[in-house]
Amino acid sequence: MRASYDDAPAPATPAGRRYLGLLVKLAFMAGALWLVGRHLDLPALGRTLRQARPGWLALAAALFTLSKLISSVRLNTFFRAVDIQLTERYNLRLYWLGMFYNLFLPGGIGGDGYKVYLLGKEFPGRRGLIFRALLLDRLSGMVALLVLLLALLAVVPATELRPAGALALPEWWRAVPLALIPLGLALSYGLGRWGFGEFRSAFGRTSWEALGVQGAQVLCAWALLASLGAASGPVLPYLLVFLASSIAAVLPLTVGGLGARELTFLYGAQLFALSAPVAVSASVLFYVITALVSLVGALVRVERGQPD
Template identity: 35%
Template sequence: MRKKALINLLIKIVISGFALYYVFSHINLNQIAEKISASNPWLLMSALIVYALSQLVSALRLKVLFKHLPIHITHLENIRLYWLGLFYNLFLPGGVGGDGFKVYLIGKHFKTELKKTIGAILSDRISGLSIIVILLLVFVPFINYDIPLKAYAWAGIPFVAAAFFLFLYLFNRTLTRAYLPVMGWATMAQLLQMLSAILILNSFDMEARDMYDAYLFLFFLSAIAGAVPITLGGIGAREVVFLWGAQYLGVNEGSAVALSLLFYTASAITALPGLIFTFQPSKILARNKVAKL
């Protein structure tokens, strides 16, 4: 099993490396370096804080799902568990992964049914993905590119929302009661991440401010690409989407790739405190044998 995990990790490193090589060989690296070095540090710091807030909101979203299983976990312990998952997903993507480790710890301390725990964590992921798709549909009519039926993109929003409800209904009907609050927290998390991207764009002091629709469309599209588990924490996949998208939508390629790299940096810095919980992860939930909501 360890050998398989190592092979998967090496494959992801190779794919990420090739993707980054492709991007950097098709763009002026000096242009990216200049944009990043000349960016407003206060706006970048604000973007980092806003992104960290989005992760706190995401942790609350997951707790809502735990509550309906029910899993009696306190807010602080849930945040610790969530941050441990962030660190594992970003820095140790070749092993069990953050989600897998959360399933293990919860099963160990709460003796919950494996299918239910996996369902809650998977539902958490899919809720975020659903909101990303909805926001993509919101931006489609505004981008300067000829997409078939783009004027009717908003008509697809109710179907995406209904698809997530159907997923909950089929996987675990108990979680359908969490549908509205989970979608609310998921929307707030993605809007905070969008605000973080806007702050990064504003830090560049350039034309991006007049093309928010195109940049944000690529931002959410790259989030979907980064979620596909074929690269090292999504690095490389997002940059390729930004590069290709910038060429199609007529936005500055350097600004697009710089946005991607800086947003990844924000996610890495935010996830880094999760390292603290890797030393004795079993203690995160040790007290929950008697804890109550």
């Protein structure tokens, strides 16, 4: 089977600009991977990867897939808030095809661009709303990432969080990330009502769905650490670095986040005296799982007209 659609979407930007952007991303990714390779014991990385336990890897893949299923439902919640009615089955197929485009076709037909194109034909005159729904979906995921990052900062033991040679943190410092959570949520809600008021009926439900997406991915990272035999030690700092790497991977700096995650894991491991081979191995395995799950999108058939 193959992914198909009726008409090829017109490029949103001149070809030269698209290819230049792709070259910049590839250069940044190559530089990041070079830095990782330069500062890492590559034979130790290879040994760590070879020791990964298949059962835990399968659980990690299942948790990542679950996060994408929840993410698909979240996006459809935004669509329905502005009366863009898609069946969950159709939306899931379109979402998975978008994952494939986003990861494997950078600089060409992006997954979000394809959704705007196809759904714009299905719902004439609503292309702007479709684009705003996709943008808000991304923003809600970023807010959930920051909330989990702050919550984890508040519970990580000071002895695990403190960089080597740094002074001990006072106990009251935990109040800072805890106080920032409601402040950040209130600010994001206010900005959402101001900039995306037409979606406000979906804010409550999608906030929980966004936390579910990121929570499932944190559990995926934990399963990867377990597969590498690192779950019996201090796990929370690894998960903290994982959340930071997820934020770095969202930035449009590399192809599919490759390089940005590994670089964040490398420097995070150095900062908190973690095992660099374990940290980078977890990052590599997460990318492999992402690629394999996204590759399923190549088998999805999406055509104009919603299926029954």
